[in-house]
Amino acid sequence: MEPxxxxxxxxxxxxxxLRRDAKVISPSVMREYPFVxxxxxxxxxxxxxxxxxxDFTAGIAVMNVGWNHPQVVSAVQEQAKYLSHGAFLDFCSxxxxxCAEELVDFLPEGLDxxxxxxSGAESIEAAMKLARHHTGRNYFIAFHRGFHGxxxxxxxxxxxxxxxRRSFGPFLPVVHAPxxxxxxxxxxxxxxxxxDVVAYLEETIFRTEVAPEEVAAIxxxxxxxxxxxxxxxxxxxxxxxxxxxxxxxxxxADEVQSGCFRTGRFxxxxxxxxxxDIVCLGKAIGGGLPFGVTVASDEVMDWxxxxxxxxxxxxxxxxxxxxxxxxxxxxxxFGDRVTARGxxxxxxxxxxxxxxxxxxxxxxxGLMVGMELVRDRSTKEPAREERETILRHxxxxxxxxxxxxxxxxxxSPPLIVDEEDIDTxxxxxxxxxxxx
Numbered sequence: 001m002e003p004x005x006x007x008x009x010x011x012x013x014x015x016x017x018l019r020r021d022a023k024v025i026s027p028s029v030m031r032e033y034p035f036v037x038x039x040x041x042x043x044x045x046x047x048x049x050x051x052x053x054x055d056f057t058a059g060i061a062v063m064n065v066g067w068n069h070p071q072v073v074s075a076v077q078e079q080a081k082y083l084s085h086g087a088f089l090d091f092c093s094x095x096x097x098x099c100a101e102e103l104v105d106f107l108p109e110g111l112d113x114x115x116x117x118x119s120g121a122e123s124i125e126a127a128m129k130l131a132r133h134h135t136g137r138n139y140f141i142a143f144h145r146g147f148h149g150x151x152x153x154x155x156x157x158x159x160x161x162x163x164x165r166r167s168f169g170p171f172l173p174v175v176h177a178p179x180x181x182x183x184x185x186x187x188x189x190x191x192x193x194x195x196d197v198v199a200y201l202e203e204t205i206f207r208t209e210v211a212p213e214e215v216a217a218i219x220x221x222x223x224x225x226x227x228x229x230x231x232x233x234x235x236x237x238x239x240x241x242x243x244x245x246x247x248x249x250x251x252x253a254d255e256v257q258s259g260c261f262r263t264g265r266f267x268x269x270x271x272x273x274x275x276x277d278i279v280c281l282g283k284a285i286g287g288g289l290p291f292g293v294t295v296a297s298d299e300v301m302d303w304x305x306x307x308x309x310x311x312x313x314x315x316x317x318x319x320x321x322x323x324x325x326x327x328x329x330x331x332x333x334f335g336d337r338v339t340a341r342g343x344x345x346x347x348x349x350x351x352x353x354x355x356x357x358x359x360x361x362x363x364x365x366g367l368m369v370g371m372e373l374v375r376d377r378s379t380k381e382p383a384r385e386e387r388e389t390i391l392r393h394x395x396x397x398x399x400x401x402x403x404x405x406x407x408x409x410x411x412s413p414p415l416i417v418d419e420e421d422i423d424t425x426x427x428x429x430x431x432x433x434x435x436x
Contacts, residue, residue: 001044002424003398004052010034011049032402033395040067043414043421045400053398056413056425060402061225061257061368064284065328066414072287072324079320086316099319102326103285103293106266108275113301115294116314120256120282121149123292124219126308127278128153128172130296131217131250133303139210140172141201141218141249143179145227145405148219148254157219160227175209177201179224180232183361183372184380194236198243212247217278222268225257228405229370231363237272250277250300256292257368260284261329261415264339264366271365287321338415341422342366345411348426358383358436369411370404382407383436390432399428 010018014036021031038048043066045053058064065072079095086093100114115126132138142148142157149155150164156171158164165171177200178186180193187196206212222237224230244251253276258268262284269276277300281293292313328334346364349371353359360374373383373390387407394401404410413421 001052001054001421003054003428005396005398006050009047009049009051009396010036011047011051013048017048033392033400035395035400042066042068043417051398053395053400054421054425054428055400056411056417057400057402058284058412058414059288060283061262061412062283062286063288064260064262064415065287065325066416067288069287069324069328071328072321075320075324076289076317079316083316085312086314093316095316095319095323096314099314099322099326102323104295106326106329107279107295108267108270110275110297111279111295113296113298115296115301115308116319117292117294117310118290118312118318119149119292120254120280121151121154121292122310122313123256123280123282123294124148124154124157124254125151126292126294127217127219127252127280127296128157129308130278130294130301130303131252133307134300135216135248135250137214137216138173139215140174141205141210141215142174142176143220143224144176145179145181145224145230146176146219146221146254147226148221148256173210175205177205179227179230180236181224181228181230182233183230183363190233194233194239197236198239201243212249215247215249217250217252218244219252219254221254221258222272223258223263223365223368225368226404228372228408229364229368229410230405231365234272237269237274241274244277252276252278252280254280256280256282257412260325261335261338262366262368262412264335264342266329266335268365268368285322285325286318287325289318289321291318291322334415338366341415341417341419342369344419345369345422345426348422349411352426352430352433355430356433356436358386358433364411367411367413367415367417370408371411372405373407373409386436390429390436393432394428397428397432399425 017036036048039046045055104112147160148157156174159176180197182190185193253269278296349362361372373387375381375383
């Protein structure tokens, strides 16, 4: 459906709410656009001034089954009649048990113990504590440009922007390595960047910064999210898996953004044939409600009762929403449709790149697609200001997108997006990018 822009945003109602927002909301909270959302459905968003937008963000990859899916709404409403909180910390109720049983059916064999929290960041915190408890080791390894959350442990792993870390240290003991980005290969060769990164871990980090027997876990995004929607070479995760196995290090997959069929499979890590020791989920698994899940094997999740818990983790409303989401994801052919739509989006964006030299790279997996803008295709100088202008002009025409990395536009629409929606969005971008 074409966007319907009744007035140029932001309208008077939006401006009034934004002025109120500026007076009472923490200034740490970013607003990408002067956008005041009133309602949403499927792949469409409406602001308070009755403009209708085409959404290519899914609420930062949260609304994978579409905004306000009737099945999810109904499940939450029905559950609220009986039990919302549930005090799962102290008492058992069936809905969280059922949710865990159904979730592990989506996962590789052996990932069969579930811990509930309230967000992706909390799921990371739980994984860090669990890794330390299970291994008896203190250090962690993560990757440059990675984003794992803003709570202290998650922020210690995060190394994307200095603004996210400035004035908040000291952090937990985390050593960072380059992420294997074929467009910006750390060793200079796109064909060997996965091997180069693992060699850096072995030959530099393990020899000069921390001994491998002190490392509890390596945290990795199977597809880099906030850092630029980067798909690593297919050999990267298997190499990382072998390295962890060699040194008794746990491999933790942060699937908070890439999970729940965002890449065409329930877990992005399974594209590489790799089973992590711990998986962290959030965002889409809650269907719009705050929800985080940390999953491991029975062997790894060996902490005793009382060692870690959450007042609201596993609340019945979130579990009901998650069950509805999983029911929709279980539909035969769901992943294949995501793969097909993602392939079509990549095709359309590559056609766009043929007409607009500001597009340096287009990459993605499923409907997790990045388009990197550059001022010069030879030097690959980031086109930061140009990206912000393009995003703003697209928004004014009714297309909602988000940035990632230094100069990447990310495409993470609801997974129910169809080819007509994709054509509409790409055509808007085509018009906006004329002259760049």
